[in-house]
Amino acid sequence: MSSSVEINARLDAVEKSAEGSLQKSYYGIAxxxxxxPAGKAIRVVLWLAGGICFCDSIDMNIAGPIIAQFLTTxxxxxxMNAVFVSITALGYLFGGLISGxxxxxxxxxxxxxxxxxxxxxxxxxASVAPNMIFLTVTRFFMGLGLGxxxxxxxGAMSEFSPIEHRGRYQAWVGLIANAGTPTATLLCTFLLPVxxxxxxxxxxxxxxxxxxxxxxxxxxxxxxxxxxxxRNDEADACxxxxxxxxxxxxxxxxxxxxxxxxxxxxxxxxQPKELPYRFLFSKKMLPRTIVAGTIQFxxxxxxxxxxxxxxxIFVQRGLDVQFSTALTTMILIGIPVGIAILSLLVDRWGRKxxxxxxxxxxxxxxxxWTLIPVDNFVLIVIIxxxxxxxxxxxxxxxxxxxxxxxxxxQIRVRGAGMGNAIGRVGAVLxxxxxxxxxxxxxxxxxxxxxxxxICVAGALIVAFLAVETSGRSLEEINxxxxxxxxxxxx
Numbered sequence: 001m002s003s004s005v006e007i008n009a010r011l012d013a014v015e016k017s018a019e020g021s022l023q024k025s026y027y028g029i030a031x032x033x034x035x036x037p038a039g040k041a042i043r044v045v046l047w048l049a050g051g052i053c054f055c056d057s058i059d060m061n062i063a064g065p066i067i068a069q070f071l072t073t074x075x076x077x078x079x080m081n082a083v084f085v086s087i088t089a090l091g092y093l094f095g096g097l098i099s100g101x102x103x104x105x106x107x108x109x110x111x112x113x114x115x116x117x118x119x120x121x122x123x124x125x126a127s128v129a130p131n132m133i134f135l136t137v138t139r140f141f142m143g144l145g146l147g148x149x150x151x152x153x154x155g156a157m158s159e160f161s162p163i164e165h166r167g168r169y170q171a172w173v174g175l176i177a178n179a180g181t182p183t184a185t186l187l188c189t190f191l192l193p194v195x196x197x198x199x200x201x202x203x204x205x206x207x208x209x210x211x212x213x214x215x216x217x218x219x220x221x222x223x224x225x226x227x228x229x230x231r232n233d234e235a236d237a238c239x240x241x242x243x244x245x246x247x248x249x250x251x252x253x254x255x256x257x258x259x260x261x262x263x264x265x266x267x268x269x270x271q272p273k274e275l276p277y278r279f280l281f282s283k284k285m286l287p288r289t290i291v292a293g294t295i296q297f298x299x300x301x302x303x304x305x306x307x308x309x310x311x312x313i314f315v316q317r318g319l320d321v322q323f324s325t326a327l328t329t330m331i332l333i334g335i336p337v338g339i340a341i342l343s344l345l346v347d348r349w350g351r352k353x354x355x356x357x358x359x360x361x362x363x364x365x366x367x368x369w370t371l372i373p374v375d376n377f378v379l380i381v382i383i384x385x386x387x388x389x390x391x392x393x394x395x396x397x398x399x400x401x402x403x404x405x406x407x408x409x410q411i412r413v414r415g416a417g418m419g420n421a422i423g424r425v426g427a428v429l430x431x432x433x434x435x436x437x438x439x440x441x442x443x444x445x446x447x448x449x450x451x452x453x454i455c456v457a458g459a460l461i462v463a464f465l466a467v468e469t470s471g472r473s474l475e476e477i478n479x480x481x482x483x484x485x486x487x488x489x490x
Contacts (some may be wrong), residue, residue, distance in 0.1 A: 019234045022258045024236040026227040031256040032239050033223060034162050038247055045160045046169055048219050051177025052112060052153040055207045056146040057180025058187075061307055061332070062204065063088065063139075063323045065188035066197045072321055076132045078312070082435035084136045085308055089427035092150075096420050099148035107229075110221045112215050115152065119145030120208030121277040127201040151420075159222045161232025171339060178335045178392060181307060185329035193322055194263075235265070242338050275411045280418055284481040287465040288406040289418060292315035295355060295398040296423025298458035301430045302362045302391050302451055307332065309434055312386070313444045317374040330381045334388030339396055341389070350470045351402045358394020363455025365390060366448040405469040408478040425466075 022028050036042065067084055070076035076084070095115070103111035129135035153173065159233030161169045192200060209449040226235035243253045280289045310331065314324035369383045399420070437446040469477050 001005065022261045023229075023256065024231055024232040025261065026224075026232075028256060029223050029232070029235045029239055031261055032243070035254055035256060035465045036162060036242055037251045037253065040245060040249060041161075042160055042169070042242070044218060045157060045220070046172060047176070048214060049153040049157040050173045051214065052116065052149055052211055053173060053177030054180040054183075055116070055119075055204070055211050056150050056175050058184045058207060059123070059142065059146060059204050060088075060453055061181045062188055062192075062200050063182035064311045064328065065185065065321065066200060067191055067308075067314050068324060069192065069197060069321050070132070071312065078316075078435045078438055079238045080132050080136075081312065082431035084132070084139060085304070085431040086428050088139045088143040089137050089304070089424055089431075090145030093141040093209065093424035093428065094200045095144040095147025096151055096424065097151075098416065101152045102148070103152050107225055108152060108159070109215065109219055111152045112149065112156070112219060114214055114217070115145045115148040116208050117145070119149065120205045120212065123201045123205035123208060127198045127205070129198075131166060151166045153159050156219075156222055159224045169378060171396060173320070174396045174400055175336055175339045178339050181335045182329055182333040185311075185332050189322065189329055193326070218248060249427040255317065275408065277411075280407075280410055280415055282481075285407075285415075288467065289415065291466045292403055292406065292419025292464060293422030294461045295359070295402065296419050296459050297426040298359050298362075298455055299395045299398045299426040300423045301454055302366065303395055304430065305366075305434060305447065305451055306384075306388055306391060306426050308431075309438075309447070313438070313447075314374075316438055317372065327377065327381060327384075331384035332384040334390075335392045338383075338389030338391070338393040338433070341393060347446075350464050350468050351397060352407075352462065352468045352470075354397055355394055355402065355462050357464065358390065358397070358453045359459040362391045363452035363459075364485055367445070370443075370445040370448045375411075387459065405477060406467055408481065449457075 023032065063085070067081040071078065072082065087487075099111065099115070101113070119142050120136050122145060126135055126138040126142065129138060157169055157173050187203070188200065191203075220238050222236040223238045225236070226232070246253050279285055287462060310322070310328045311324045312390070314327060316320060319327070364381065365387045369380070369387055370382060372379050374380070403419055404416040433450060434447050437450065438444065440446060442449070467477065
């Protein structure tokens with residue numbers, strides 16, 4: 001969020017700039033970025049942002065087979081595994097809360113070097129853990145590092161992407177990221193029985209180190225962030241390099257008229273300069289805050305159940321660890337498939353109906369899946385694959401596309417952050433009721449029955465409270481909630 005001082009500084013810079021300097025102003029940099037055609041210049045950022053999130057996915061998904069193995073070796077039990085998963089989610093929660101503060105203060109690139117370093121060091125420490133308690137503590141810091149890295153990656157991608165391709169690029173980052181899910185389970189299928197869980201954490205650390213090196217060497221600082229912090233010459237140099245790259249490849253990159261830049265700056269004068277946190281809970285905004293928290297709560301509960309607990313559920317139903325991991329691998333291939341479909345369809349239908357149908361579908365399909373006999377491997381894989389694809393289709397709409405849209409620019413980051421934090425509460429708490437239910441006669445059926453009831457409630461909240469955002473500008477979406485907002489500035 002830009003403060004009133006920052007906005008006024010930008011306006012003054014525009015008004016006082018000499019001929020040609022407008023192109024280096026904040027609004028000039030933003031307008032030029034939005035005109036750069038989709039191509040190589042932006043795909044570098046796309047692959048690096050996706051690679052960051054890929055590491056996150058790898059780590060999260062090696063955890064499931066590892067804790068399932070712990071059950072068979074006696075190194076842990078179901079209750080301790082629940083704490084392990086919960087602590088990781090708690091780390092993600094705190095990481096998400098601090099990521100915006102850090103990246104807004106020191107820059108996207110520095111943040112994307114610091115947070116993966118926290119994860120990488122913690123992964124090395126985890127590999128030498130003497131007991132389950134020590135390992136669980138290290139998982140908090142691994143979760144913190146990745147929890148902070150993930151939004152930084154998506155945020156940086158959005159700042160580089162042209163308007164018309166932003167949704168598609170966010171989906172592609174999600175596709176690259178979630179390819180880590182089946183990759184992790186595949187690695188665990190073949191490597192975990194051979195090299196052991198300690199070496200798997202070293203492997204995660206090596207991936208983190210590779211990411212750090214690539215970010216340091218190839219990732220440019222966000223021009224929007226640079227211009228916002230008065231480093232206009234650096235921002236101009238970065239954007240000019242991107243423009244020249246596309247021109248060399250034969251693309252047309254039209255210059256931005258100075259009049260357009262000036263007009264964009266003047267429009268900022270008509271917007272509220274700043275809004276406090278309490279605005280999220282005002283009469284007009286509260287429904288949107290509730291919806292943001294609801295969709296993320298449902299998303300994290302259902303997704304983490306599938307990703308983290310599927311190997312344990314199979315082991316609990318009598319299958320060995322290696323075969324359970326192999327089945328899970330085939331099921332989780334559905335995740336990138338669902339996201340790939342999303343990248344093609346997300347802008348064709350309204351966000352609201354996709355969320356309602358998606359959330360309800362995950363609840364129903366998940367429950368029916370648990371009724372399939374454990375020896376019917378073909379049907380288990382087919383329905384499980386569909387469940388993973390379906391859940392991650394609407395889950396990415398919830399977390400990457402819809403989440404920031406219903407909040408005004410002045411409070412968008414905090415609104416999305418609040419929704420994400422509420423969702424992480426679900427990730428923190430769900431392992432405990434999952435572990436408890438797995439130790440009853442209900443087993444996996446009880447787990448997915450509870451998940452189904454949560455999904456029904458979530459779909460009803462979205463149906464009655466959510467606003468449709470598809471095909472509408474951000475200004476149009478939020479015009480009504482900004483009326484009479486001055487009272488919150490007092």
